Amino acid sequence: MSGVRVLVGTRKGAFILTADGKREQWHIDGPHFPGWEIYHLKGSPADPNRLYASQASSWFGQVIHRSDDGGKTWSTVGNKFVYEGVPGTHQWYDGTPHPWEFKRVWHLEPSLNDPDVVYAGVEDAALFKTTDGGETWHELAGLRGHGSGPHWQPGAGGLCLHTILLDPHNPDRIFIAISAAGAFRTDDGGKTWLPINQGLKSEYIPDPNAEVGHCVHRLALHPARPNVLFMQKHWDVMRSDNAGELWHEVSGNLPTDFGFVIDVHAHEPDTIYVVPIKSDSEHFPPEGKLRVYRSRSGGNEWEALTNGLPQQDCYVNVLRDAMAVDQMDPCGVYFGTTGGQVYASNDAGDNWQAIVRDLPAVLSVEVQTLP
Amino acid sequence: MSVIRVTIPHHLRTLASSGAEVAVEVDGPVTQRSVLDALEERYPMLQGTIRDHVTQQRRPFLRFFACKEDLSHESPDALLPEDVARGREPFMIIGAIAGG
Numbered sequence: 001m002s003g004v005r006v007l008v009g010t011r012k013g014a015f016i017l018t019a020d021g022k023r024e025q026w027h028i029d030g031p032h033f034p035g036w037e038i039y040h041l042k043g044s045p046a047d048p049n050r051l052y053a054s055q056a057s058s059w060f061g062q063v064i065h066r067s068d069d070g071g072k073t074w075s076t077v078g079n080k081f082v083y084e085g086v087p088g089t090h091q092w093y094d095g096t097p098h099p100w101e102f103k104r105v106w107h108l109e110p111s112l113n114d115p116d117v118v119y120a121g122v123e124d125a126a127l128f129k130t131t132d133g134g135e136t137w138h139e140l141a142g143l144r145g146h147g148s149g150p151h152w153q154p155g156a157g158g159l160c161l162h163t164i165l166l167d168p169h170n171p172d173r174i175f176i177a178i179s180a181a182g183a184f185r186t187d188d189g190g191k192t193w194l195p196i197n198q199g200l201k202s203e204y205i206p207d208p209n210a211e212v213g214h215c216v217h218r219l220a221l222h223p224a225r226p227n228v229l230f231m232q233k234h235w236d237v238m239r240s241d242n243a244g245e246l247w248h249e250v251s252g253n254l255p256t257d258f259g260f261v262i263d264v265h266a267h268e269p270d271t272i273y274v275v276p277i278k279s280d281s282e283h284f285p286p287e288g289k290l291r292v293y294r295s296r297s298g299g300n301e302w303e304a305l306t307n308g309l310p311q312q313d314c315y316v317n318v319l320r321d322a323m324a325v326d327q328m329d330p331c332g333v334y335f336g337t338t339g340g341q342v343y344a345s346n347d348a349g350d351n352w353q354a355i356v357r358d359l360p361a362v363l364s365v366e367v368q369t370l371p
Numbered sequence: 372m373s374v375i376r377v378t379i380p381h382h383l384r385t386l387a388s389s390g391a392e393v394a395v396e397v398d399g400p401v402t403q404r405s406v407l408d409a410l411e412e413r414y415p416m417l418q419g420t421i422r423d424h425v426t427q428q429r430r431p432f433l434r435f436f437a438c439k440e441d442l443s444h445e446s447p448d449a450l451l452p453e454d455v456a457r458g459r460e461p462f463m464i465i466g467a468i469a470g471g
Contacts, residue, residue: 035382059432059466060382060420076386076416080424 004326005070005368006334007051008342009038012360014053016071019355023332023346026355032074033065040107040321043070043368044115052118052134056104064105064120066134077134081105081122084141090124091153100124100144107321107364109164121161125152125178127190140190143176148195148212155179155215155234162320163219167226175229175244180215183231185244196244200233217260218320222269230272230299232262232320237274239299250299255286261323265348266331270298273325273333273349275318284315292335294349308352309343316341322362327369336362373397375406376461380433383421383464387414392461401456403435404447421464436463 006017013031032038033055041053051067053074062081065074087100103123111117116133126144128137143149152159160179167173172189175196182197195211205213215234222228231238231247235258238247251257256276265271272295278286285291290309293302316339326332333349336342340359345352378392387393395409404427411418422429427447429435434443438452438460454460 057382059380059430060386061423061430063386063416063420079419082425 001328002370004328004332005043005048005370006324006342006344006355007041007043007071007364007366007368008336008359008362009040009053009321009364010336010340010360010362011037014038014041015356015359017342017355021328023326023328023344024353026344028356029071032071036063037104038363039104040364040366042108042110042366044110044118045112046110047115048368048370050110050115050133052108052110054105054108054120062102062104064108064134078130078136081120081126081128081137082139083126083144084139088144089150090159091151093154095153097150100126102126103158106160106162107164109166112166112168119164119166119174121164121176123158123160124154125159125161125181127161127164127174127176129190140186142186142191143184143193146184146193146195148181151212152178152181153213163216165219165221165226165229167221168223169226173226173243175219175221177216177219177231179217180213180234182212182214183216183219183229183244196240197247198245199240199247200231200238201236202234204234218262220262220264220272222264225269228269228298230262230264232259232274234258234280237262237299250295252295252300252302254293254302255291259318260320261318261335263323263325263333265333266325266327267329268296268331271296271348272299273323274302275323275335277317283317288313288315290314290316290337292333292345292349292352305345305349305352307350308345308354314339319363321364324365324367326367332367334365334367336365338362373401373456374458375401375409375455376458377406377410378461378463379410379417380464380466382466383417386416386420389414394458400448401451402448403442403445403451403462406451406462407447432467434465434467436465437461 003020008015013034015030036055044050049070053065055063089097092098107121109119120128127140163177165175184193218232229240237251239250259277292305316337323335333345338361
């Protein structure tokens with residue numbers, strides 16, 4: 001493997017950070033799409049030169065760009081996201097019915113084996129798919145049609161479908177998560193969906209054990225073991241060993257179990273990473289210390305990783321799509337902050353360096369391991 | 372056939388790879404709808420950025436000015452001023468001054 005390409009979406013544009021396999025010297029390229037909010041950009045696992053980017057703007061709505069040369073040049077593709085049929089209503093913040101309205105694409109998940117196939121998670125929550133490289137998009141409407149849709153309610157960030165995990169062993173199985181509806185799974189390629197929230201407990205909803213209504217912030221899995229899921233919930237770090245059928249808490253000795261990101265080591269399925277955030281009322285690290293926590297036991301036992309990270313007066317946040325791992329050995333771990341720093345570790349989290357310090361607030365971080 | 376001058380805001384110029392002002396040809400009555408239809412036909416990447424794809428409603432943070440008047444709340448099928456139809460004045464698409 002020749003190197004890595006880190007794709008960073010920010011409040012004011014996209015940046016592409018590249019390095020060789022040592023991951024010590026970095027080249028910063030950007031901003032791409034300056035001035036636009038880039039919620040997410042991601043490369044195709046089947047073709048590393050094929051990238052997709054989601055641009056959004058309160059003024060001009062949604063735009064999707066595609067690159068066929070690794071981000072050197074971009075062209076616009078389709079931006080028409082229309083809900084299938086009569087959209088109906090979900091709940092508004094005050095509990096009243098509110099019509100489904102498309103606002104933006106939060107997450108783009110390219111297929112594992114076809115560069116022209118991409119899934120898009122959008123606000124208001126729905127899952128769309130393209131099979132022609134982004135030119136046209138159609139909704140996988142079975143998700144909103146599951147029956148619980150009228151009861152979904154937005155989190156503070158909106159009613160967003162922010163996580164899409166494709167099962168590498170089963171092309172018909174997809175996991176998604178919605179704030180604040182919960183996690184769902186399809187086993188038939190998106191036709192029908194099952195809520196997978198049993199075992200979650202959320203004190204901020206009327207029935208803490210409800211089937212839907214949980215504010216799931218992020219899901220992660222290891223490709224070699226896709227039945228084991230990890231979740232950073234609004235509060236609580238959770239784990240399921242049966243593809244989401246049942247969850248149990250693995251927060252263990254974390255200083256706080258609130259947070260947004262969670263990810264899994266590329267080569268060790270039981271090594272997971274989170275960045276604890278003080279609380280839902282105070283979106284910054286506890287004690288002003290930016291610490292990644294690593295568990296090598298699949299949860300419960302956590303160690304603080306601090307070398308190279310600010311340990312005083314640090315009050316940034318790390319948003320839900322802003323952590324990623326590369327496939328190198330040792331595994332690289334990356335995350336971005338609302339303060340505009342992108343931190344990288346080329347030794348699985350033992351040591352960190354800021355690749356870049358002064359970007360706009362980071363919304364998303366993805367990494368490609370280049371052949 | 373009328374040649375209509377249209378000014379577009381910075382971010383749309385970037386998307387369209389155009390200058391601040393573009394010219395579009397309109398066949399028939401010169402209205403907001405016919406001008407925007409012509410603009411989107413010439414620059415398809417602008418579809419959905421000025422008007423909603425489905426409802427065709429103007430995006431809330433955009434305004435339409437011409438001849439020192441705000442035409443944003445006029446009917447999309449109302450005739451635009453004669454000076455716009457004759458190409459003496461531009462139809463201006465303006466982004467609201469808001470946000471950070």
